[in-house]
Amino acid sequence: MKPRQDSLLGQASQDELTACIRLLALNVVQQRSNGEFTSFRDSAEMLRPGSADPNKLELIVGSRNVVEEALELVRTLAAEPQPEQADEVAAKPEERRRHMRIAVSAPIKLLWPGDETPTAARLQDISWGGAAIKVDKVKMVSSDTLKVIIPGIHGTPITIDAKYLRSWKLDEGAGEGLAVRFTSMATRDQDELEAVLLRLAQSGDSDGQREHARLHQRLDLQFEGDELKASLEDISAGGLGVTVPEPLEIGQSLQAVISTFDDKHSLKLRARVVRQETISMGKTELYHAGLKFEHPPEELAELTSALISQIGGNR
Numbered sequence: 001m002k003p004r005q006d007s008l009l010g011q012a013s014q015d016e017l018t019a020c021i022r023l024l025a026l027n028v029v030q031q032r033s034n035g036e037f038t039s040f041r042d043s044a045e046m047l048r049p050g051s052a053d054p055n056k057l058e059l060i061v062g063s064r065n066v067v068e069e070a071l072e073l074v075r076t077l078a079a080e081p082q083p084e085q086a087d088e089v090a091a092k093p094e095e096r097r098r099h100m101r102i103a104v105s106a107p108i109k110l111l112w113p114g115d116e117t118p119t120a121a122r123l124q125d126i127s128w129g130g131a132a133i134k135v136d137k138v139k140m141v142s143s144d145t146l147k148v149i150i151p152g153i154h155g156t157p158i159t160i161d162a163k164y165l166r167s168w169k170l171d172e173g174a175g176e177g178l179a180v181r182f183t184s185m186a187t188r189d190q191d192e193l194e195a196v197l198l199r200l201a202q203s204g205d206s207d208g209q210r211e212h213a214r215l216h217q218r219l220d221l222q223f224e225g226d227e228l229k230a231s232l233e234d235i236s237a238g239g240l241g242v243t244v245p246e247p248l249e250i251g252q253s254l255q256a257v258i259s260t261f262d263d264k265h266s267l268k269l270r271a272r273v274v275r276q277e278t279i280s281m282g283k284t285e286l287y288h289a290g291l292k293f294e295h296p297p298e299e300l301a302e303l304t305s306a307l308i309s310q311i312g313g314n315r
Helices: 004-011 014-034 040-047 056-078 083-090 185-201 225-236 298-313
Strands: 102-111 119-126 130-135 145-150 158-169 178-187 218-223 239-244 252-258 266-281 284-293
Touching: 014 040, 014 056, 014 239, 040 298, 102 185, 130 158, 145 178, 158 185, 178 185, 185 266, 218 225, 218 239, 225 239, 225 252, 225 266, 225 298, 239 266, 266 298
Parallel strands: 218 252
Antiparallel strands: 102 119, 102 145, 119 130, 130 178, 145 158, 158 178, 239 284, 252 266, 266 284
């Protein structure tokens, strides 16, 4: 006899399963927002047509983000090496590190969820993908998003949306540690962050060991004019599917440089790998990866629209 839950899920329609996912995600967001238990009944009331709750739109959008968060985690866990592969992976630590992580002690500011005034904090280490930060007290819960404000080289602060990964207690009286993953930033801040990382890497490289280390993985994608225009429409919506000869790592953040074959038109964007599947072509294996761009949606729309106009205007 199959377990009851397997039988029940097997009999559910696609629409019923989708409704269940929406309800579960909304319930998670409400409990995070309220900091207390919220019943499924209360969440279901908000999904009813005509619900007048003033927070409905914000919570619905948040629930969609929770579904994406859960799906990305499921795919990341599925892509992790199996136990029998552990020895092989452990033997290549340089390949496991996605980005160069730079130890640095520097003052920064954090804007906690719900706060209007930034709080002083101290950077412990930083990479292209995220940072470890020392704070007096962590004022957020799992998967919340905060803003990290880092001094820029040219005097303008870099503002980055970041997601909570984990926190820990430091030595008595020393505060708490917070690990975050960078999730979104303006393209101008992306370039400034790259400059900051490069300078930090060079300043701490007295023996030249970092000369050939990479700050991030770069993915060059070239298209014909019409093909690029079609791809830009996908990019403006926040994502892109690409086929590459070497596997990427799910959850990895990289720099995607998208251009025409003649390099007359190009766009440099920050992207995260959210899915991947193997494509077999005879004896050759290719990899189809799904990218999610880590920039504000309105900026993606403006950048892609401007590039499409440039391509059309040069004909």
